[in-house]
Amino acid sequence: MEEMMDDVVATLSDAECWQLLAGEELGRLVTRVGDVLDIFPVNYVVDRDTVVFRTAAGSKLVELTVNDEVLFEVDHYTDAAAWSVIIRGRAQRLATEEDVEAADELPLRPWLPTLKYHYVRVSAETMSGRSFRRGPEPDRYGIADY
Structure with a gap:
């Protein structure tokens, strides 16, 4: 069974993960308090090799202040393939004037018409990252080889 999985699921290197992340714009941030x-x-x-986002004051920023340990996940799929990076x-709020000015130069704009x-x-x-080859499920009830 594992041999069948070798061509279906592949582990991605950190460099491959960053390359995939750079090509997307939407992710999910998980916080814990x-x-x-x-x-x-x-x-x-x-x-x-970091992820930067903007936010308004609110629960997200408060939670990151209480506990800065986070998960950040992005995935993508097509009919033929998919990938997921975690x-x-x-997470650290950028506080110095120098850091904020540098972040202002990034191509990062809010998706919603709100001030962040x-x-x-x-x-x-x-x-960690994995890529997947998509396809139909194999026959689960076929004749077994004995």
Whole structure:
């Protein structure tokens, strides 16, 4: 069975993960405060092997202040293939004038017509990615080889 999976699922290198992340704009940020998990869709940009997004003041920013450990996930699919990348890392609000000015130069604009004054950078401690070849499910009830 594992041999059949070799050509269906492949592990991605960190470099491949960053390349795929750079080609997308929408991801999901997972935060945890105590026993409460939250997930937020965010539009983002890759900057020097980190993920940067903008946010308004609110629960997302408060939760990141309480616990900066996050997961960030992006995936993509077509009829023939799919991939998924997960970053386990830390989120930090950009606070210095120099950091904010540099972030202002990134090609990152809010998708919604709202003011988002805060930049957050997610730095990866570990990342994992897998690519998948899509296709129909094999016959589960066929005649078994004996």
